[in-house]
Amino acid sequence: MSTTDIPVSGHSRVESRAEKPRSLPVSDDFEELFESPLVGVALTAPDRRFLRVNKTLCRLTGYGQDELLEMRWDEITHADELDRSLELFDGVLEGRRNGYVLRKKYLRRDGNAFNAVVSSTPVRAADGSVDHFVSVVQDVSETTRMRSALAENEERLSGFYDVTHGFLWETGADLQITFLSRGVDQAVRMLPFDPIGSDPKQVVDAFLTDRELADGPRWNGFWTDLRARRPFEDYEFEWHSGDGITRIARANGYPQFADDGTFLGYRGTCTDVTEERLAMRKMEASNRRMLETFDNLGEAVALFDTDDRLVAFNRAYSEMFPVSEPTLLIPGARFEDLVRGCAARGLYSVDKQELDAFVTQRIRDHRNRPSQREHRLCDGRWVHVRENTTSDGGTLLIQFDVTQLKTTEAALQHAQKLETVGRFAGGVVHDFNNILSVIQGNLDLLRMNVGDDERNRDLVDQCIAAATRGAALTGSVLAFTRKRRAEPEPVNLVELLENMGRLIRSTVGDAVRAEFEIEMPSCVVRVDRNQLENAIMNLVVNARDAMPDGGRLMIGLEYGSPASLSVIPDQPASRKPVACLTVRDTGCGMTTEVLDSALEPFFTTKDAEKGSGLGLSMVQQFAVRSGGRVELFSEPNQGTTVRILFPVSFCRPAFTPETGNISAMDAATLKLSEAVPISGSAQRRVLVVDDSPSLRKLVVNVLESAGFGVTAAENGDDALECLQSRQFDLLVTDVVMPGTLNGCDLVRKARQLNAAMAILLTTGNVGDDAIFEMLETGDTPPLLRKPFRMRELLEQVRKVLTDDDAPD
Numbered sequence: 001m002s003t004t005d006i007p008v009s010g011h012s013r014v015e016s017r018a019e020k021p022r023s024l025p026v027s028d029d030f031e032e033l034f035e036s037p038l039v040g041v042a043l044t045a046p047d048r049r050f051l052r053v054n055k056t057l058c059r060l061t062g063y064g065q066d067e068l069l070e071m072r073w074d075e076i077t078h079a080d081e082l083d084r085s086l087e088l089f090d091g092v093l094e095g096r097r098n099g100y101v102l103r104k105k106y107l108r109r110d111g112n113a114f115n116a117v118v119s120s121t122p123v124r125a126a127d128g129s130v131d132h133f134v135s136v137v138q139d140v141s142e143t144t145r146m147r148s149a150l151a152e153n154e155e156r157l158s159g160f161y162d163v164t165h166g167f168l169w170e171t172g173a174d175l176q177i178t179f180l181s182r183g184v185d186q187a188v189r190m191l192p193f194d195p196i197g198s199d200p201k202q203v204v205d206a207f208l209t210d211r212e213l214a215d216g217p218r219w220n221g222f223w224t225d226l227r228a229r230r231p232f233e234d235y236e237f238e239w240h241s242g243d244g245i246t247r248i249a250r251a252n253g254y255p256q257f258a259d260d261g262t263f264l265g266y267r268g269t270c271t272d273v274t275e276e277r278l279a280m281r282k283m284e285a286s287n288r289r290m291l292e293t294f295d296n297l298g299e300a301v302a303l304f305d306t307d308d309r310l311v312a313f314n315r316a317y318s319e320m321f322p323v324s325e326p327t328l329l330i331p332g333a334r335f336e337d338l339v340r341g342c343a344a345r346g347l348y349s350v351d352k353q354e355l356d357a358f359v360t361q362r363i364r365d366h367r368n369r370p371s372q373r374e375h376r377l378c379d380g381r382w383v384h385v386r387e388n389t390t391s392d393g394g395t396l397l398i399q400f401d402v403t404q405l406k407t408t409e410a411a412l413q414h415a416q417k418l419e420t421v422g423r424f425a426g427g428v429v430h431d432f433n434n435i436l437s438v439i440q441g442n443l444d445l446l447r448m449n450v451g452d453d454e455r456n457r458d459l460v461d462q463c464i465a466a467a468t469r470g471a472a473l474t475g476s477v478l479a480f481t482r483k484r485r486a487e488p489e490p491v492n493l494v495e496l497l498e499n500m501g502r503l504i505r506s507t508v509g510d511a512v513r514a515e516f517e518i519e520m521p522s523c524v525v526r527v528d529r530n531q532l533e534n535a536i537m538n539l540v541v542n543a544r545d546a547m548p549d550g551g552r553l554m555i556g557l558e559y560g561s562p563a564s565l566s567v568i569p570d571q572p573a574s575r576k577p578v579a580c581l582t583v584r585d586t587g588c589g590m591t592t593e594v595l596d597s598a599l600e601p602f603f604t605t606k607d608a609e610k611g612s613g614l615g616l617s618m619v620q621q622f623a624v625r626s627g628g629r630v631e632l633f634s635e636p637n638q639g640t641t642v643r644i645l646f647p648v649s650f651c652r653p654a655f656t657p658e659t660g661n662i663s664a665m666d667a668a669t670l671k672l673s674e675a676v677p678i679s680g681s682a683q684r685r686v687l688v689v690d691d692s693p694s695l696r697k698l699v700v701n702v703l704e705s706a707g708f709g710v711t712a713a714e715n716g717d718d719a720l721e722c723l724q725s726r727q728f729d730l731l732v733t734d735v736v737m738p739g740t741l742n743g744c745d746l747v748r749k750a751r752q753l754n755a756a757m758a759i760l761l762t763t764g765n766v767g768d769d770a771i772f773e774m775l776e777t778g779d780t781p782p783l784l785r786k787p788f789r790m791r792e793l794l795e796q797v798r799k800v801l802t803d804d805d806a807p808d
Helices: 026-034 057-060 066-068 079-093 140-162 180-188 200-207 212-213 218-229 274-295 314-317 335-344 352-367 403-449 456-479 493-508 529-545 592-597 613-624 693-705 716-725 741-752 769-777 790-805
Strands: 040-044 050-053 101-108 113-124 132-138 168-172 177-180 231-240 247-258 263-272 302-303 310-313 371-374 383-391 395-401 488-494 512-518 524-527 551-560 577-587 629-634 639-648 685-689 711-714 729-734 756-761 783-785
Touching: 040 639, 050 066, 050 352, 057 101, 057 113, 057 231, 079 101, 079 132, 113 140, 140 200, 200 218, 200 488, 200 685, 212 218, 212 231, 212 310, 218 231, 247 274, 274 741, 302 314, 310 693, 314 395, 335 783, 352 371, 352 383, 383 403, 403 693, 403 790, 488 493, 488 529, 493 551, 524 529, 524 639, 529 551, 529 577, 529 613, 529 639, 551 729, 613 629, 613 639, 685 693, 685 716, 693 711, 693 790, 711 716, 716 729, 716 741, 729 741, 729 790
Parallel strands: 512 551, 685 711, 685 729, 729 756, 756 783
Antiparallel strands: 040 050, 040 132, 101 113, 113 132, 168 177, 168 263, 231 247, 247 263, 302 310, 302 395, 371 383, 383 395, 488 524, 551 577, 577 639, 629 639
């Protein structure tokens, strides 16, 4: 026989609205019901053990009280009824229902079965958990005899259900309401009509909130199920409880049929679950916020369970996978399958021959938690992975994109390496300039004494030209290492390019056609003229070498805003106008790899005898120090374009042959002629200070040849003793020297001893803080850079002494 729910009473009733509930102690009601001779009553524990049974239940089952108290109720339940009974019982324990009424078979002690109706109601502890059940068992075979007893106990049973914050309801075959238990009294009093005998839809519509009434399709489906006599369970809705509070109810209803199949109506329960649902909604909102926070984390996070299966991951984690396929990032995917799948799809930047070892190590790291590792993805990004064990034995994986950090670290290491190279180069260049000064000075003297011997004169000129190229190279090194202080001045780019035109055409040769694209009359920028000329010639030489079989060299000059001239996106915006100097060739061009390294110092694709690797890097350093930048473009067999952008200065200087500067390239072609006459040199005493013996000796010889009385000192300490013991008209001193006094310190002490003495500084390295300090205060004496020609030395000495003699 199938189990069905049955009514609590055999007749329908409704309490009068004016009738007050009887106020009897629950304990008294319960004891009266428990000792009833008409129904079996039992208290059972959540583990289904009998805690207390009345005599009627013992009589119905044939067991004694002591025997039943040693048993569980499922042991006297017929096997056909056991699954349904346990399902309803567990539903109460799990909070899915609040009691149940069930028709079922019980087993007597003699093995025979009898049909009964059991009504089981939970009694809950203060924390809401089930403390015990009150079960009422009625022998259906004695229905006639029990009918009156059930009528008497109907109110009590309804009262028990009231404790559960719900009520019972019943309809007839016409679906008209025939019974509502006392738990709904307060809400019933709201109605403008008597609910008994009313249509359920009319009653429900009066109870529902406006939001519930707006959900028409859901309720239309409910009425369709009701008319089709289908059962429904855990149907939730919002309703007005009569106390001004909107509550949430959970309804269950079961159709009732006679033995011949005739539909008798519905019986069911309705339970107030407001607190439960509100708590659940708060929890859902909290979970939703937590999931949103989890998904919006900047770090990539993934969670794996104890079986190494993917449980959850956020958006940042999915974005770590350039290959996004449903078969990879899905909940339940095994970690090992995920790693191998990513490896097979080329996610990791690992050589094929090393891929298996990488995958094996990656899986080993995952299992040996906690762990940290870094690896590179196929799109060039670097990720740092941390893995830790969760409290339940799973794995929490956090991935950070450390590409920028890696780039910064590489740039820092590169800068440190360049700083080291710069310090080394500065020291080497300082000593080398001393050597070049000696070589150039002696060559100048030799050039004066070679006479009319044309062959020897050509040999000397070639040596002078080689020494001049060496000086230009040391100048490039000093410029790159920032050891040579720039001397910015207004320079008209148009006039400078016009003056360099013949030199540029002679440099590139006849096979290369040099063209100038300049459409403006003038364009003035503030830069170091010599460094700019060197930068242009470096670009011209590079272009010539890129066209060994000939081609075209285009040099252009444009003026405008940075936005109109720059072709590199994402450059800082500026409204100040700029000048763009472009050097473009039709040569062999560069590959992407070469282009990426072209601006690095000492990088060159030329033979060691043809290139130092400082050309483009020097141009880059010069442009940055001048407030501009370099843009470099090239493709194989498509030529190369170099663009230098300078901020434009609008103070154009007057230009005359007398005030014009001699370019560094033109200076290389100067030939030493007769010594510069200096009036009154025989009466002048000069103190020469330099730590290089050969250069010191050369300078002494040249000045003595010019008629000066010369005293030499090796360092600042010796020079100070000389200054303290006698008077000098001129002090010629190097800046960088060993000992306690460098050249700048010596100058300060010399001025304290003899303020009228003329001073000339020489140096091959003007990057010292001491020189910069003097330059900033405007107290710097004239400066002669090494390597210098003897004519330049004499001209500078004459100028210093002439200025010193000039009246105030």
